[in-house]
Amino acid sequence: MPLIPNNVASPSEPVSDPSRISNAERAYRALKQLILTNQLPAGSQLLEQEAALQLGMSRTPVREAMVRLEQDGVAEIRPRHGMRVLPVSADDLREIYEVLTSLESTAADLVARRGVSAAELAQLQQAVSDMDTALAIDDLEAWAAADQRFHSLLVELTRNQRLQQIVKQLGEQAHRARMLTLRLRPNPVGSNRDHAMLVAAIAGRDADQARSIHHDHRAKAGIMLVELLEKLGFR
Amino acid sequence: MPLIPNNVASPSEPVSDPSRISNAERAYRALKQLILTNQLPAGSQLLEQEAALQLGMSRTPVREAMVRLEQDGVAEIRPRHGMRVLPVSADDLREIYEVLTSLESTAADLVARRGVSAAELAQLQQAVSDMDTALAIDDLEAWAAADQRFHSLLVELTRNQRLQQIVKQLGEQAHRARMLTLRLRPNPVGSNRDHAMLVAAIAGRDADQARSIHHDHRAKAGIMLVELLEKLGFR
DNA sequence: CGATCAATCTATGCATACATTAACAAACGC
DNA sequence: GCGTTTGTTAATGTATGCATAGATTGATCG
Numbered sequence: 001m002p003l004i005p006n007n008v009a010s011p012s013e014p015v016s017d018p019s020r021i022s023n024a025e026r027a028y029r030a031l032k033q034l035i036l037t038n039q040l041p042a043g044s045q046l047l048e049q050e051a052a053l054q055l056g057m058s059r060t061p062v063r064e065a066m067v068r069l070e071q072d073g074v075a076e077i078r079p080r081h082g083m084r085v086l087p088v089s090a091d092d093l094r095e096i097y098e099v100l101t102s103l104e105s106t107a108a109d110l111v112a113r114r115g116v117s118a119a120e121l122a123q124l125q126q127a128v129s130d131m132d133t134a135l136a137i138d139d140l141e142a143w144a145a146a147d148q149r150f151h152s153l154l155v156e157l158t159r160n161q162r163l164q165q166i167v168k169q170l171g172e173q174a175h176r177a178r179m180l181t182l183r184l185r186p187n188p189v190g191s192n193r194d195h196a197m198l199v200a201a202i203a204g205r206d207a208d209q210a211r212s213i214h215h216d217h218r219a220k221a222g223i224m225l226v227e228l229l230e231k232l233g234f235r
Numbered sequence: 236m237p238l239i240p241n242n243v244a245s246p247s248e249p250v251s252d253p254s255r256i257s258n259a260e261r262a263y264r265a266l267k268q269l270i271l272t273n274q275l276p277a278g279s280q281l282l283e284q285e286a287a288l289q290l291g292m293s294r295t296p297v298r299e300a301m302v303r304l305e306q307d308g309v310a311e312i313r314p315r316h317g318m319r320v321l322p323v324s325a326d327d328l329r330e331i332y333e334v335l336t337s338l339e340s341t342a343a344d345l346v347a348r349r350g351v352s353a354a355e356l357a358q359l360q361q362a363v364s365d366m367d368t369a370l371a372i373d374d375l376e377a378w379a380a381a382d383q384r385f386h387s388l389l390v391e392l393t394r395n396q397r398l399q400q401i402v403k404q405l406g407e408q409a410h411r412a413r414m415l416t417l418r419l420r421p422n423p424v425g426s427n428r429d430h431a432m433l434v435a436a437i438a439g440r441d442a443d444q445a446r447s448i449h450h451d452h453r454a455k456a457g458i459m460l461v462e463l464l465e466k467l468g469f470r
Numbered sequence: 471c472g473a474t475c476a477a478t479c480t481a482t483g484c485a486t487a488c489a490t491t492a493a494c495a496a497a498c499g500c
Numbered sequence: 501g502c503g504t505t506t507g508t509t510a511a512t513g514t515a516t517g518c519a520t521a522g523a524t525t526g527a528t529c530g
Contacts, residue, residue: 020521022483047511058485059512060295064302071306073397080492080511095397098345099338106337162308162330166401257513282481293515294482315481315522 023057027065030055035074035085036175042087050082073173088177090229096174097222103167104151105215111157112202112210121203123153128195135192140182147188150195154214174225181228191221258292262300265290270309270320271410277322285317308408323412325464331409332457338402339386340450346392347437347445356438358388363430370427375417382423385430389449409460416463426456 031051034040048059048066055062066083069075075083088096116124127150134142148171155167194217201210266286269275283294283301290297301318304310310318323331351359362385369377383406390402429452436445 024483049511060484060486063513064299064483067299067302068306071303079513082511095395098341098393098395099398099401102337102341103334106333110333158333160330160333162405163334166334170397259513284481295514295516298483299513314483317481 022061023055024061024064027051027055027057027062028068031065031069031083032072032074032172035069036172038176038179040085042085042176045078045082045084047082072169088173088229090226093174093177093229094222094226096170097218097225100167100170100174101215101218101222103163104155104218105211107155107158107160107163107167108198108202108214109207109211110160111154112205113207115205116157116202120153120157121199124150124199124202127153128192128199131192131195135187135189143188144178144182147191147195154198177225177229181225181232184232185224185228191217194220257296258290259296259299262286262290262292262297263303266300266304266318267307267309267407270304271407273411273414275320277320277411280313280317280319282317307404323408323464325461328409328412328464329457329461331405332453332460335402335405335409336450336453336457338398339390339453340446342390342393342395342398342402343433343437343449344442344446345395346389347440348442350440351392351437355388355392356434359385359434359437362388363427363434366427366430370422370424378423379413379417382426382430389433412460412464416460416467419467420459420463426452429455 031040031046040046048062051066052059052062066075066077069083070077073086075085078084127146130146131143131150134140134146151171152168155164158164194213198210198213198217201213266275266281275281283297286301287294287297301310301312304318305312308321310320313319362381365381366378366385369375369381386406387403390399393399429448433445433448433452436448
């Protein structure tokens with residue numbers, strides 16, 4: 001007997017209270033947070049039961065969280081060994097940056113082409129300025145945060161939710177590697193300059209220029225990180 | 236100890252099936268298939284219990300499948316209303332094609348830049364030739380299949396697994412809309428020409444040309460589909 | 471007749487139980 | 501000793517039970 005849809009929903013109406021977070025959601029966020037901060041380092045394994053105990057819930061919601069993390073590409077479920085946090089090899093990072101370079105330079109193009117409001121431009125400029133400040137006082141954590149905010153803003157301005165979501169997901173995968181190498185890489189002065197130039201191109205509605213600048217920016221960063229990771233011996 | 240040698244398998248039941256698929260996986264594939272073929276059309280809802288009954292399993296693996304489908308972006312879980320198959324609006328399609336255009340033109344660039352073996356080139360040419368044949372006998376289903384194969388091949392040749400996975404996922408989201416409009420759109424003769432030109436550019440290692448051709452190809456197709464969907468009144 | 475509210479129903483989210491089977495180890499034959 | 505076999509353990513995959521909250525229904529009131 002085939003699965004027959006028994007009714008068709010009217011256009012999606014908000015139904016439930018979004019403020020209530022399920023245990024499955026809590027587990028998902030908690031585990032993801034642990035992974036992104038390297039508290040659950042690459043390669044570590046976690047059994048459903050262990051995680052459930054730690055989080056004060058049963059295996060069921062934990063399992064759901066692990067399934068989601070697997071689909072996010074940050075972990076894998078190995079049938080008798082629990083969830084294993086995926087390492088990010090130099091090759092993985094190369095893949096990630098190839099995609100990010102493509103999508104973010106497209107974002108720069110789209111945003112420049114459409115044009116941005118004064119307020120939006122100000123936000124971008126603020127992020128660049130925060131990066132400069134952070135660099136001046138040698139606060140690399142703050143610099144990384146501002147950098148991330150800049151990229152995030154840029155992508156949000158495309159108003160393409162799928163593009164946003166994909167870039168965010170890949171950014172999370174790359175995050176751990178970036179944090180590991182934050183203090184090993186040359187001071188990112190060039191990065192700040194690139195961003196300032198991109199903002200100028202966006203303000204001037206020069207889509208080709210914006211695309212080109214951001215493409216090179218991401219490609220450079222990608223190559224640098226991949227080489228760094230290779231030197232560190234991450235295969 | 237057993238008097239009957241245990242290497243004699245009972246006729247009906249294989250002892251150890253190495254490719255044993257979990258019920259959760261079965262549910263995932265079955266539901267996804269139904270959605271992609273529009274047997275479970277956009278907007279339809281399906282309760283966990285209903286699906287479980289139809290698939291001959293309990294709610295637990297069904298639920299896992301639904302969580303995965305939600306992360307795939309083809310359905311949403313609405314508490315107390317079951318899983319709802321997401322409609323693909325004209326706006327959704329615009330988003331999807333923006334990303335696909337970006338990623339696939341990058342793929343064309345990468346593949347042309349690296350160069351392909353004679354065998355790989357032949358596969359691409361075969362796909363183009365199949366598209367021509369299908370068009371000549373007016374078999375649109377076959378044409379769509381060959382078209383999909385071409386795009387799929389192109390992306391596989393990048394050897395970037397993340398790029399492949401993302402393009403595949405977005406392709407699945409767009410699939411239903413493409414099938415719906417397959418007979419309403421103008422005959423895709425231009426599409427075949429674009430593909431032939433792309434193959435030539437790849438053979439000639441002309442990355443810029445390859446990128447440009449494929450970018451325009453995808454952008455054209457996207458605009459056409461979006462307009463078609465808007466005319467059909469999909470919001 | 472339409473709106474409001476209470477009573478009922480139901481799908482879900484989670485906990486828990488259980489059968490299965492891979493992984494490990496111990497025992498065994500060579 | 502060493503590879504093989506068998507027994508044990510434990511983690512999973514799935515089923516099931518249950519409390520809850522949201523949805524639905526129907527009764528009451530204007």
